[in-house]
Amino acid sequence: MDTDVLVIGGGNAALCAALMAREAGASVLLLESAPRAWRGGNSSHTRNLRCMHDAPQDVLVEAYPEEEFWQDLLKVTAGRTDEALARLVIRASSTCRPWMQRHGVRFQPSLSGTLSLSRTNAFFMGGGKALVNAYYRSAERLGVRIRYQAPVDRIELADGRFVAARVGGERLTARACVLAAGGFESNREWLREAWGTNDRGEWPADQFLIRGTRYNQGVLLKHLLDDHGADRIGDPTQAHMVAIDARAPLYDGGICTRIDCVSLGVVVSREARRFHDEGEDFWPKRYAIWGRLVAQQPGQIGYSIIDAKAIGRFMPPVFPGVTADTLPELARRLGLDEAAFMQTLNAYNAACRAGTFDHTTLDDCRTEGIPPAKTHWARPIDTPPFHGYALRPGVTFTYLGLRTDETAAVRFGGEPSPNLFVAGEMMAGNVLGQGYTAGVGMSIGTAFGRIAGTQAARAALGQEVRHAVA
Amino acid sequence: MQSLEALTRDARALAQGQPVALSPAESEVARQLTVCNACRYCEGFCAVFPAMTRRLDFAQADVHYLANLCHNCGACLHACQYASPHEFGINIPQAMARVRGQTYADYAWPPALGALYRRNGLVLALALAIGLALFLLLAAAGQGGLRGPAGGSSFYAVFPHNLLVGLFAPVFGFAVLALALGVRRFWRAVKPATSGQPATPPAVAEATHDVLRLKYLDGGHGEGCNNEDDAYSLARRRAHHLTFYGFLLCFAATSVATLYHYLFGWVAPYDWPSLPKLLGGTGGLMLMAGTAGLWQLNRRRDPAHGDVAQKPMDLGFIALLFLTSASGLALWAARGTPALTVVLCLHLGAVMTLFLTLPYGKFAHGVFRAAALLRYAVEKRHPNPVGLGAE
Numbered sequence: 012m013d014t015d016v017l018v019i020g021g022g023n024a025a026l027c028a029a030l031m032a033r034e035a036g037a038s039v040l041l042l043e044s045a046p047r048a049w050r051g052g053n054s055s056h057t058r059n060l061r062c063m064h065d066a067p068q069d070v071l072v073e074a075y076p077e078e079e080f081w082q083d084l085l086k087v088t089a090g091r092t093d094e095a096l097a098r099l100v101i102r103a104s105s106t107c108r109p110w111m112q113r114h115g116v117r118f119q120p121s122l123s124g125t126l127s128l129s130r131t132n133a134f135f136m137g138g139g140k141a142l143v144n145a146y147y148r149s150a151e152r153l154g155v156r157i158r159y160q161a162p163v164d165r166i167e168l169a170d171g172r173f174v175a176a177r178v179g180g181e182r183l184t185a186r187a188c189v190l191a192a193g194g195f196e197s198n199r200e201w202l203r204e205a206w207g208t209n210d211r212g213e214w215p216a217d218q219f220l221i222r223g224t225r226y227n228q229g230v231l232l233k234h235l236l237d238d239h240g241a242d243r244i245g246d247p248t249q250a251h252m253v254a255i256d257a258r259a260p261l262y263d264g265g266i267c268t269r270i271d272c273v274s275l276g277v278v279v280s281r282e283a284r285r286f287h288d289e290g291e292d293f294w295p296k297r298y299a300i301w302g303r304l305v306a307q308q309p310g311q312i313g314y315s316i317i318d319a320k321a322i323g324r325f326m327p328p329v330f331p332g333v334t335a336d337t338l339p340e341l342a343r344r345l346g347l348d349e350a351a352f353m354q355t356l357n358a359y360n361a362a363c364r365a366g367t368f369d370h371t372t373l374d375d376c377r378t379e380g381i382p383p384a385k386t387h388w389a390r391p392i393d394t395p396p397f398h399g400y401a402l403r404p405g406v407t408f409t410y411l412g413l414r415t416d417e418t419a420a421v422r423f424g425g426e427p428s429p430n431l432f433v434a435g436e437m438m439a440g441n442v443l444g445q446g447y448t449a450g451v452g453m454s455i456g457t458a459f460g461r462i463a464g465t466q467a468a469r470a471a472l473g474q475e476v477r478h479a480v481a
Numbered sequence: 482m483q484s485l486e487a488l489t490r491d492a493r494a495l496a497q498g499q500p501v502a503l504s505p506a507e508s509e510v511a512r513q514l515t516v517c518n519a520c521r522y523c524e525g526f527c528a529v530f531p532a533m534t535r536r537l538d539f540a541q542a543d544v545h546y547l548a549n550l551c552h553n554c555g556a557c558l559h560a561c562q563y564a565s566p567h568e569f570g571i572n573i574p575q576a577m578a579r580v581r582g583q584t585y586a587d588y589a590w591p592p593a594l595g596a597l598y599r600r601n602g603l604v605l606a607l608a609l610a611i612g613l614a615l616f617l618l619l620a621a622a623g624q625g626g627l628r629g630p631a632g633g634s635s636f637y638a639v640f641p642h643n644l645l646v647g648l649f650a651p652v653f654g655f656a657v658l659a660l661a662l663g664v665r666r667f668w669r670a671v672k673p674a675t676s677g678q679p680a681t682p683p684a685v686a687e688a689t690h691d692v693l694r695l696k697y698l699d700g701g702h703g704e705g706c707n708n709e710d711d712a713y714s715l716a717r718r719r720a721h722h723l724t725f726y727g728f729l730l731c732f733a734a735t736s737v738a739t740l741y742h743y744l745f746g747w748v749a750p751y752d753w754p755s756l757p758k759l760l761g762g763t764g765g766l767m768l769m770a771g772t773a774g775l776w777q778l779n780r781r782r783d784p785a786h787g788d789v790a791q792k793p794m795d796l797g798f799i800a801l802l803f804l805t806s807a808s809g810l811a812l813w814a815a816r817g818t819p820a821l822t823v824v825l826c827l828h829l830g831a832v833m834t835l836f837l838t839l840p841y842g843k844f845a846h847g848v849f850r851a852a853a854l855l856r857y858a859v860e861k862r863h864p865n866p867v868g869l870g871a872e
Contacts, residue, residue, distance in 0.1 A: 048566050056562050117704075119701065123521065124521065136526070137525070137556060137557070260569075268519075269519075326518075326519060326521075329516055
């Protein structure tokens, strides 16, 4: 069958592209590498998108203006971003929700325990899998052809122009193509190669857990970068990485494996030493740095230690912690050196300066005279029972990708392709050079997915398409 | 039924101040809710998940309460990132349904009859056979036999009014008593786990509203629940409304007729148009349409929803309600024909079966769910015992 727009990928960005292209009148074929039960890639694990808004909207309170969003992004990326593309995403986030709702996505107020996100993030009712389901239903209804278990291993280009994609021995031609097949985070070999060895002779990436889909092998990303010489963006070691429960499954652990009690206690390394200020800032603003922090520790492991005072103040963890009535016993049960552990804990406890504990503000409970300091919510860990959780780096998605521009075109030697576009994790590195802020991945995927779909339809149909991207 | 061993274990645990050991079905709910509580994506769908976030552990009373709060709408299964084939294997509608079935049996009064839930299909079939046989035999023994008295015009010529009252009143009275005592046991068990506070008028008003509108079959977004796939549909909510309100109208018809009989001495059958006919006719049609819809939806339902072992109970109850309404309407048509007696036996047999099995079948879901919704309406008006939301 004749295809105007071929969409490679099956997550949020791919679906946004397919829907926009179809709405513009193009015939669309979407290729999802996963079987139907695992469709949607990492989007199935998401829960919200970060939205700019100047006044309260249905599920969003107060306002989150463009400038504040931009400053937040600038802060977390430490400037490793492209302002024009970032602002494009930010503005698109303020207008995309009615379109999402038309395709069946429903929103709900911020979840309990996520009060701090009620202003900035619109939560999907039922989470990302419900969103993915809604988009697939809408796509099917509109006549988008969908094939599961159809992994594309290479594409044919002629002078930067997309010609065809190969699924095994099958050759699929189309007038335009959108690449939205995810990052390479599920490819353990590639992660290993990217991270290399550290000073201790360890291969840190061997200890990483993957929070999302097992299907993001980066096959097309590598193919485009290495075989076609597409312009690249980003550093292969940069990724959205959080500290998760060390017992999480290798893939698809998703949100529930997060350990959210870091700011309520201390975190020690395998050598029972603290290594970072646990109370630097509110947890939702800091959770995304802890994956990398743990990755830098010996053995790529950390231990979050809390006492009874913390129970009930953080999202309940999915697996029970290791529990003990005394700190030395906890050290033994966690397999940590008891003397070193007690030295660290005693020093920390002695350094805590009494203040007024308030987990909802940057309070005045802090340590004095120990490196590293704990600057807020520092209270002695002295009330049994004590709990410990082993932490591992959990990779959400990688930032190495294809360089693009405001038309979402893939670029070769600085020249945009006339009919090959990119969206989602494959290009998120254009906006996210490092760091992360909750929900921005879905903002990028939605904005660029919609742009890529519109541009691909335009390229395929050779005319001005019906609707422009807001 | 709990085994002696399990009872002994529970008694020992209670004596030692430990929580009662959970059954496999209850443990499964507790396991799954621990995953859900660390995720919470489904909070907007229904009352179960907001109620869950008020807890860190799931003891038996919590599990029983939450299982009965669940309407088996299926939304959280289709939205679940941890549903099979994920290794966590989360399926809340199914886990809840299994416990729910168990709670009906465990809280049943008298306890010995709780076992009737377990083979409900068989129980319904037997009860129906007994109900039909009873009236057919009575009719055959009566004046005119199964062809009925001459003219075939009056029910009471077939079965004297006092005989019918004498048969139905005690059975109905027992059904109401058994349901009331069963749900009281449930209420007492879950009350301490749901704030321990008594019901207040606003809580009662909210729970009533949630029951009468079937609020938690609207999916939280108003588009309904899931049936055969991940698409939302209001069909089940509407079919249930037809069934529920049809049932109420039929009940109202009978009540009005009873008042007519005793207060005014107006003896059935009533002619059209009359209040009992109006109520009964409308109710009967609604009940037929509603149960036909529910049957179809149930047959097409994703098999992952709910507990397949309870399908005979669900379908049996639906079929019995259909038979009751269809035979009731058929009576109307059979008036003045020789078929009246047989149709009347069929209708009375069906109604008798319905009453007999009321406290030990699907009907119980309405009573237990209403109680759980009321506990939810009470609990949510009290501060969250878990000090979250402080990030």
